[in-house]
Amino acid sequence: MEILSPRKPTREVQIGTASIGHGQPVLLQSMAATKTTDVEATAKTCERLRLAGAGLVRVAADSRRDAEALQAIRAKTTANLVVDLQENYRLAELVAPFVDKIRYNPGHLHHAEKEVSWQKKVAWLVDVCHKNACAIRIGVNCGSLGPNTENTQDGDNPMLRCALDSALKHAAFVDSLGFTQFCVSIKSSDPRMVVEANRRFSELRSDIPLHLGVTEAGMPPEGVFKSRVALEPLLSEGIGDTLRVSLTVPNERKNWEIEAGQEILRNVERGTTVSLANWKPSRLNIVSCPSCARVENERFIALAEEIRAAMLPFNMDSSSRKTLTIAVMGCRVNGPGETNHADLGLWCGPETVHFKRGEELLDRYSYGEIVPRLLDEVTHFVDTATE
Numbered sequence: 001m002e003i004l005s006p007r008k009p010t011r012e013v014q015i016g017t018a019s020i021g022h023g024q025p026v027l028l029q030s031m032a033a034t035k036t037t038d039v040e041a042t043a044k045t046c047e048r049l050r051l052a053g054a055g056l057v058r059v060a061a062d063s064r065r066d067a068e069a070l071q072a073i074r075a076k077t078t079a080n081l082v083v084d085l086q087e088n089y090r091l092a093e094l095v096a097p098f099v100d101k102i103r104y105n106p107g108h109l110h111h112a113e114k115e116v117s118w119q120k121k122v123a124w125l126v127d128v129c130h131k132n133a134c135a136i137r138i139g140v141n142c143g144s145l146g147p148n149t150e151n152t153q154d155g156d157n158p159m160l161r162c163a164l165d166s167a168l169k170h171a172a173f174v175d176s177l178g179f180t181q182f183c184v185s186i187k188s189s190d191p192r193m194v195v196e197a198n199r200r201f202s203e204l205r206s207d208i209p210l211h212l213g214v215t216e217a218g219m220p221p222e223g224v225f226k227s228r229v230a231l232e233p234l235l236s237e238g239i240g241d242t243l244r245v246s247l248t249v250p251n252e253r254k255n256w257e258i259e260a261g262q263e264i265l266r267n268v269e270r271g272t273t274v275s276l277a278n279w280k281p282s283r284l285n286i287v288s289c290p291s292c293a294r295v296e297n298e299r300f301i302a303l304a305e306e307i308r309a310a311m312l313p314f315n316m317d318s319s320s321r322k323t324l325t326i327a328v329m330g331c332r333v334n335g336p337g338e339t340n341h342a343d344l345g346l347w348c349g350p351e352t353v354h355f356k357r358g359e360e361l362l363d364r365y366s367y368g369e370i371v372p373r374l375l376d377e378v379t380h381f382v383d384t385a386t387e
């Protein structure tokens with residue numbers, strides 16, 4: 001879909017049959033939440049999303065078996081595919097022949113082969129992508145910044161500064177290798193941070209295409225609104241070449257992410273955008289991941305919905321002055337780190353849910369026990385907030 005407002009003159013990046021940047025229409029993305037090893041279901045989801053308007057579909061790959069499944073998926077869909085490397089960056093070599101783009105997170109590179117510098121790892125990734133005609137996304141996430149990046153004293157928002165520095169540093173390094181087929185994303189669950197970080201990046205590197213998104217935006221309709229608040233102002237300023245609205249919805253409703261993205265583009269086109277200045281988080285801020293193949297228990301989405309319903313009285317209660325942020329994550333890959341900045345965090349394992357207060361792990365509970373336990377803790381939070 002075209003956007004009428006002028007786009008920033010970013011360089012063109014080819015991703016399979018699509019391209020972003022250089023005035024191309026904004027490309028919409030979504031992700032399959034099926035097990036990648038379930039080839040039929042994943043290929044079907046990719047096709048369904050492609051037909052719904054996704055120019056790029058993400059698939060998770062964490063193992064050799066996932067990489068083998070990708071080969072079969074590739075043969076069954078014409079969707080452009082992207083894989084998100086998590087802690088094992090070496091998988092790139094196995095998946096690159098079957099996808100059109102690889103995303104790496106600078107904050108995750110330190111997990112494997114600690115003795116190898118990040119520069120060597122990135123140079124290796126770039127070489128793999130170059131040989132396989134894959135584009136790259138340098139995907140910085142405020143919830144998973146690498147070690148030694150959280151102590152900066154520079155600026156009024158250290159996390160934003162760290163995320164921005166990380167994106168700039170990696171972009172400059174990839175450039176220095178002579179590789180230009182990459183874009184950058186700087187995501188946060190806070191829309192204000194997404195706007196600020198992307199504005200600043202775009203000012204400093206107006207040549208690099210940006211992938212926009214609010215991470216863990218949550219369930220609709222709140223998740224759609226949070227994404228509108230961040231993405232519509234940016235797109236109106238000509239910033240952003242591709243986007244994903246990440247929603248906590250079951251796999252069969254992943255097309256809602258595309259529909260939400262189309263609505264955002266329409267709003268920008270018509271000038272009916274929402275204003276960031278008039279937005280503030282509601283009393284209850286549930287951040288929940290969009291789910292993917294890594295979800296460890298199918299009950300994750302139902303649990304997120306149950307928590308929202310159980311928390312409704314708190315949201316209406318005007319006696320509490322503080323915003324309560326509850327993070328609900330679907331797996332152990334991103335769950336432990338990405339719950340650290342919430343007041344209360346839950347991340348789902350196969351049988352139990354890990355329950356945290358800030359960075360402190362309180363305990364693990366069964367799926368049947370966790371909601372009453374959460375309500376106890378919320379009562380404590382309200383009492384201390386109103387004292």
Ligand code: SF4
Binds near residue numbers: 333
């Ligand atoms: S937290 Fe885990 S399950 Fe949720 S989207 Fe991220 S990787 Fe997937």
